[in-house]
Amino acid sequence: MLPLVYAAGDVAASHCLNDSLNGVDVRGKIVLCDRGDNSRLEKAEVVKSAGGAGVILVNTPEDAYSTVADPLVLPASNVPYVVGLKIKAYINSTSAPEASLVFNGTVMHTPHSPSMASFSSRGPSQITPGILKPDITGPGVSILAAWTMQKFNMISGTSMSCPHLSGIAALIRKANPDWSPAAIKSAIMTTAYVTDNSRGPILDERHLPADFFAIGAGHVNPPKAIDPGLVYDLTPQDYIPYLCGLYESYLVEVIVGRPVDCSSPKSIREGELNYPSISLTLPANNLKSVRYRRTVTNVGEPTSTYRVKLDVPQEVSATVTPTRLSFDELNQKQSFSISFRRNGGGSGAVQGQLLWVSTKHVVRSPISIRLE
Numbered sequence: 174m175l176p177l178v179y180a181a182g183d184v185a186a187s188h189c190l191n192d193s194l195n196g197v198d199v200r201g202k203i204v205l206c207d208r209g210d211n212s213r214l215e216k217a218e219v220v221k222s223a224g225g226a227g228v229i230l231v232n233t234p235e236d237a238y239s240t241v242a243d244p245l246v247l248p249a250s251n252v253p254y255v256v257g258l259k260i261k262a263y264i265n266s267t268s269a270p271e272a273s274l275v276f277n278g279t280v281m282h283t284p285h286s287p288s289m290a291s292f293s294s295r296g297p298s299q300i301t302p303g304i305l306k307p308d309i310t311g312p313g314v315s316i317l318a319a320w321t322m323q324k325f326n327m328i329s330g331t332s333m334s335c336p337h338l339s340g341i342a343a344l345i346r347k348a349n350p351d352w353s354p355a356a357i358k359s360a361i362m363t364t365a366y367v368t369d370n371s372r373g374p375i376l377d378e379r380h381l382p383a384d385f386f387a388i389g390a391g392h393v394n395p396p397k398a399i400d401p402g403l404v405y406d407l408t409p410q411d412y413i414p415y416l417c418g419l420y421e422s423y424l425v426e427v428i429v430g431r432p433v434d435c436s437s438p439k440s441i442r443e444g445e446l447n448y449p450s451i452s453l454t455l456p457a458n459n460l461k462s463v464r465y466r467r468t469v470t471n472v473g474e475p476t477s478t479y480r481v482k483l484d485v486p487q488e489v490s491a492t493v494t495p496t497r498l499s500f501d502e503l504n505q506k507q508s509f510s511i512s513f514r515r516n517g518g519g520s521g522a523v524q525g526q527l528l529w530v531s532t533k534h535v536v537r538s539p540i541s542i543r544l545e
Contacts, residue, residue: 175226177272179205179264189216189228200224203272205260207231217245227274231257239291239378242315242327248274285369289387290314290329291378296386297452297522297541301419303443305452305541307389309361310375311337341395348399349472355407355447356470360398362449363405363536365391385524385541390450402473402534403498405449414441451527452541455489455515464512469529469536471500471507477531481509485525489542490514498529513542520544 178199180186185193189206204225206216217228228249232240238253252260264270290313296306313334320326338361345357352360367388369375374382375392413433416425418440425433444453444465453463471477479498485491491513498507511527522543529536 174271176202177270189219194223203227236291237378289377289383301443305450310388310392356404359404359449360401362390364397367391403469403536414438454543462512462514468508479529482528486523488519
């Protein structure tokens with residue numbers, strides 16, 4: 174057990190900012206540091222330079238329960254915000270607070286896995302709200318991997334989730350070399366799962382159910398993504414009417430790398446893009462139906478039949494036509510329409526899902542609806 178110290182009342186020292194502990198007796202002690210204002214690695218450096226023996230990093234309210242493992246220069250522990258409050262209460266309750274940091278090797282305790290990190294980007298898209306963002310969730314917190322400057326490192330962020338998803342996309346392409354990038358994305362999204370290992374919904378950093386603006390279509394499921402059954406495919410040409418609905422011709426030319434005349438192709442709304450998810454807005458003063466069309470390509474069993482299952486919130490009515498899709502061969506395409514209408518009042522974001530179910534496959538599309 175070592176003495177435990179927290180510089181309450183001093184914003185700089187309580188956050189362990191540079192030179193902030195020069196007037197605080199931390200030598201040989203474990204120091205409690207609030208997160209924020211400087212990096213976690215820097216806080217440990219500050220404590221070490223002041224003679225501290227260990228660090229407890231306390232989350233901000235925004236980070237809540239979302240903790241990460243860092244390669245720090247001192248023995249350290251990152252604790253959730255509520256745990257930090259308890260430690261601070263303990264410090265205030267005694268004249269000689271003490272603590273210890275104990276390393277037990279690798280201990281697996283993951284009652285709600287996966288879960289969303291506080292720093293994971295949230296939707297909706299500000300530029301194209303008619304396309305649900307993010308698309309997908311992948312592993313990206315406390316990832317142990319090789320490192321150029323040392324034998325290994327522990328990193329969190331998009332720099333970790335991106336290579337996971339990129340590798341999965343490469344595996345899908347290897348198994349299905351003729352698939353387009355859009356087909357691969359569709360396979361990843363429509364086979365994702367939205368429940369954790371306790372069979373409840375995936376939780377966010379507050380331990381509340383994460384919505385589609387946090388998890389997108391869900392967490393990637395590589396074995397199922399190899400064989401999705403149906404895909405929502407797109408060609409590069411399909412994106413041009415969508416881009417023309419957002420930008421002028423010269424900007425679209427920069428994106429596609431060739432001349433484009435946006436007065437020629439009819440521009441489309443984002444929601445009309447043949448995307449694996451559906452995102453729309455239903456204004457309060459308009460009870461008319463909003464209708465979208467989607468086309469799926471059979472990449473599963475040559476002869477198969479899919480039946481629709483629709484799950485939408487009570488504030489919205491939705492219909493799909495037709496309710497059954499039958500295929501006689503691989504790469505055959507079938508189209509359907511889906512219509513949405515408000516049932517009355519209410520506001521805010523609600524969500525549901527569209528399922529195409531066969532004897533072997535479940536093709537799931539998340540639906541995000543904003544009620545204005």
